[in-house]
Amino acid sequence: xxxxxxxxxxxxYFMRVIQDSNILLGIGDDAAAxxxxxxxxxxxxxxxxxAGRHFPEITTAYDIGWKSLAVNLSDIAAMGGMARWATxxxxxxxxxxxxxxxxxxxxxxxxxxxxxxxxxxxxTCGPLSITxxxxxxxxxxxxxxxxxxxxxxxxxxxxxxxxxxxxLERILRDEPVGELRCRLDRPEPRMSLGxxxxxxxxxxxDISDGLVQDLDHIxxxxxxxxxxDVARLPQRxxxxxxxxxxxxxxxxxxxxxxxxxxxxxxxxxxxxEPVLTCIGHIDAEPGQRWLGLPHSEFIxxxxxxxx
Amino acid sequence: xxxxxxxxxxxxYFMRVIQDSNILLGIGDDAAAxxxxxxxxxxxxxxxxxAGRHFPEITTAYDIGWKSLAVNLSDIAAMGGMARWATxxxxxxxxxxxxxxxxxxxxxxxxxxxxxxxxxxxxTCGPLSITxxxxxxxxxxxxxxxxxxxxxxxxxxxxxxxxxxxxLERILRDEPVGELRCRLDRPEPRMSLGxxxxxxxxxxxDISDGLVQDLDHIxxxxxxxxxxDVARLPQRxxxxxxxxxxxxxxxxxxxxxxxxxxxxxxxxxxxxEPVLTCIGHIDAEPGQRWLGLPHSEFIxxxxxxxx
Numbered sequence: 156x157x158x159x160x161x162x163x164x165x166x167x168y169f170m171r172v173i174q175d176s177n178i179l180l181g182i183g184d185d186a187a188a189x190x191x192x193x194x195x196x197x198x199x200x201x202x203x204x205x206a207g208r209h210f211p212e213i214t215t216a217y218d219i220g221w222k223s224l225a226v227n228l229s230d231i232a233a234m235g236g237m238a239r240w241a242t243x244x245x246x247x248x249x250x251x252x253x254x255x256x257x258x259x260x261x262x263x264x265x266x267x268x269x270x271x272x273x274x275x276x277x278x279t280c281g282p283l284s285i286t287x288x289x290x291x292x293x294x295x296x297x298x299x300x301x302x303x304x305x306x307x308x309x310x311x312x313x314x315x316x317x318x319x320x321x322x323l324e325r326i327l328r329d330e331p332v333g334e335l336r337c338r339l340d341r342p343e344p345r346m347s348l349g350x351x352x353x354x355x356x357x358x359x360x361d362i363s364d365g366l367v368q369d370l371d372h373i374x375x376x377x378x379x380x381x382x383x384d385v386a387r388l389p390q391r392x393x394x395x396x397x398x399x400x401x402x403x404x405x406x407x408x409x410x411x412x413x414x415x416x417x418x419x420x421x422x423x424x425x426x427x428e429p430v431l432t433c434i435g436h437i438d439a440e441p442g443q444r445w446l447g448l449p450h451s452e453f454i455x456x457x458x459x460x461x462x
Numbered sequence: 463x464x465x466x467x468x469x470x471x472x473x474x475y476f477m478r479v480i481q482d483s484n485i486l487l488g489i490g491d492d493a494a495a496x497x498x499x500x501x502x503x504x505x506x507x508x509x510x511x512x513a514g515r516h517f518p519e520i521t522t523a524y525d526i527g528w529k530s531l532a533v534n535l536s537d538i539a540a541m542g543g544m545a546r547w548a549t550x551x552x553x554x555x556x557x558x559x560x561x562x563x564x565x566x567x568x569x570x571x572x573x574x575x576x577x578x579x580x581x582x583x584x585x586t587c588g589p590l591s592i593t594x595x596x597x598x599x600x601x602x603x604x605x606x607x608x609x610x611x612x613x614x615x616x617x618x619x620x621x622x623x624x625x626x627x628x629x630l631e632r633i634l635r636d637e638p639v640g641e642l643r644c645r646l647d648r649p650e651p652r653m654s655l656g657x658x659x660x661x662x663x664x665x666x667x668d669i670s671d672g673l674v675q676d677l678d679h680i681x682x683x684x685x686x687x688x689x690x691d692v693a694r695l696p697q698r699x700x701x702x703x704x705x706x707x708x709x710x711x712x713x714x715x716x717x718x719x720x721x722x723x724x725x726x727x728x729x730x731x732x733x734x735e736p737v738l739t740c741i742g743h744i745d746a747e748p749g750q751r752w753l754g755l756p757h758s759e760f761i762x763x764x765x766x767x768x769x
Contacts, residue, residue, distance in 0.1 A: 161768035184608050185540035186507035191498045200493035201549040205588035233492035242508040244593040250769040281512035286551040288595035301491050461468035462557040
C-alpha cells in the first residue's frame with residue numbers, strides 16, 4: 156500500500172474538471188458554494204452503504220462506487236428531480252490506490268451519465284462505509300411526494316422487483332447469477348421515469364426496502380389502502396431465472412419506482428426502459444390486500460430490516 | 463436492548479417540529495425539499511466521525527451528537543455562512559434507546575442554538591460512525607474563501623488552539639482534564655465570528671487538522687507564505703494547564719478560525735468570545751517561517767493524518 160495523505164488522495168482520485176456555472180466553489184474549501192437556479196427548489200437526500208451489510212464483501216470497488224451514488228440518485232428520481240451536486244464521505248480501512256481508482260471510476264461513470272458534480276466530502280480511516288449526500292433541484296409544483304395517493308388510483312411499479320434479492324441470495328450461496336448480477340451491483344436509477352411522472356403520478360417512492368414495505372409508506376402517508384394482485388407482478392420470459400414471491404414482495408435493493416396514477420392520467424406514451432406494470436389499485440380501507448396470497452403468508456412477509 | 467425499527471427510531475428520536483417556511487418537505491419522503499432564500503447561495507459540507515478515531519470510545523452519546531454537528535457548523539462558520547439544514551447518516555452497532563436519546567439531545571441542543579433543522583438522513587447497522595451533511599446559505603459576495611490571503615495581511619487565530627489535543631492526550635493516559643474536557647467533546651463552532659469576518663477577512667479556514675497544516679491550506683490556495691511568532695500564540699492564565707507547542711501547532715480538533723486580515727481592516731469592535739490573536743503576517747515567499755522555532759523542529763510537526 157502506498158502512503159497517501161488525504162489531500163493527495165482527493166487530488167488524485169476525486170478532483171474532476173467541472174462544467175457547471177452554478178458551482179461558485181467546488182472541492183477545496185471548507186464548504187462548496189452553489190447557485191440554485193431561480194424558480195427551482197432544492198432536494199437533499201443521503202444514503203449510507205456499509206460493507207457486508209449493503210453489499211457483499213466481494214463486491215468490486217467499481218460497483219461500490221457506482222452503487223453509492225445510484226441509491227441516492229434513486230431518491231432524487233422518486234421526487235421527480237434533476238440530480239446536480241454530491242458530497243462523498245468515504246471511510247476506508249486503508250488508502251489502497253487500486254481500490255480508490257476502481258471506486259472513483261464507478262462513481263464518476265454514473266455521475267457523468269446524470270450530470271452530477273462531486274463538490275466536496277470527507278475521507279476518514281475506519282471500517283469501509285460510504286455516505287453520499289446528493290442535491291437535486293426541481294420546480295416546486297412538480298414534486299413527487301408519498302402522500303398524494305387517492306382511492307381509485309392505479310398502482311404501478313417499474314422494472315422487475317425482486318431480482319436484486321434473488322441475486323444476493325445466490326451469491327451468498329455461491330450459485331451462478333449470470334447477467335442479472337448487475338441488478339444487485341449496478342442499479343439503474345430511474346431518473347427519466349421520475350422526470351416523466353411529474354404532473355402525472357399522484358405519489359411515488361423508490362423501492363429500497365421491498366415492495367410491500369415501501370408501498371406501505373405511500374399508503375400510510377396518504378391515509379389509504381390498496382388491493383393488489385400477485386398474478387400481475389412483472390416477470391421476465393421463462394428462460395430467465397425467476398425471483399420467488401418472497402423476493403418480489405419483500406426483497407430490498409431494487410431501486411425501481413413504485414407510483415400511483417389518478418384514473419384520468421395516461422402513461423401510454425412511455426416507451427423507454429424500464430417497463431411499467433399496473434399491479435393493483437388504491438382504495439379507502441387501510442392496509443394491503445393481495446389477491447392470490449393468503450393473509451397468513453402476507454403477514455410473514457417483511458421487507459429489509461435496518462436493525 | 464429494545465427492538466426498534468428504523469421508522470420508529472426516526473419517529474421517536476429525530477422528528478422535531480420545525481418552524482421554517484423554507485422547508486417544503488422535511489423528514490419522511492425520499493428527499494427533503496428546501497427553498498434557498500432569493501439572492502443567497504447555498505453552502506454544503508460534510509464531515510464524518512468514526513468511533514475510536516474522532517472521539518475516544520468512552521465519549522458520551524450526548525457529546526458525540528453535539529460534536530457530529532459542531533464539526534460541520536465549523537465549516538459553515540469558516541465560509542461566513544448561516545447554517546440551515548442538516549441530514550444525518552447514523553451507523554450504529556445496535557439501536558440502543560438510551561444511547562439514541564443522549565445522542566439526539568446533544569445534536570439538537572446545538573441545532574436549536576444555531577437554527578439548524580434536521581430534514582433527512584439514513585440509519586444503518588454497522589460500526590459506530592456518524593456523517594452529517596450541513597447546508598447553509600450566504601450572500602455570494604461575502605464568502606470567506608481560502609485563496610484570498612495577500613502579502614502584508616495579518617494572520618489571526620481565534621481562541622486557544624492546542625487545547626483539544628492536550629485534553630485527548632491526557633484522557634488517553636487516564637489523567638484528569640477538568641473543565642477543559644469540553645474543548646475536545648463540545649467544540650463551540652465560531653458562527654458569530656464567521657459572520658463578523660465577512661467583508662473583513664481576506665481568507666479563512668477552520669482548524670480541524672492542526673494550525674500549521676490548516677494555515678498551509680490558506681498559503682497554498684493563495685500562493686503566498688507567512689512569518690509567524692511562537693511567542694504570540696495565545697495562552698490562558700498560568701493557573702490553567704498549558705498545551706505544549708506540539709499541541710498548539712499540530713493538534714487537531716480545535717475548530718477555531720484561522721484568518722487573514724488586510725492592513726486596512728479593523729476588528730477592534732469584536733468584543734465577544736472567542737479572543738482573537740494576531741500571530742504573524744503573510745509574505746510573498748512560500749512556506750511558513752516560525753520565529754522561536756528551529757526549522758528542524760518545524761519539519762517534525764505534522765497535523766492530523768487521516769491515513
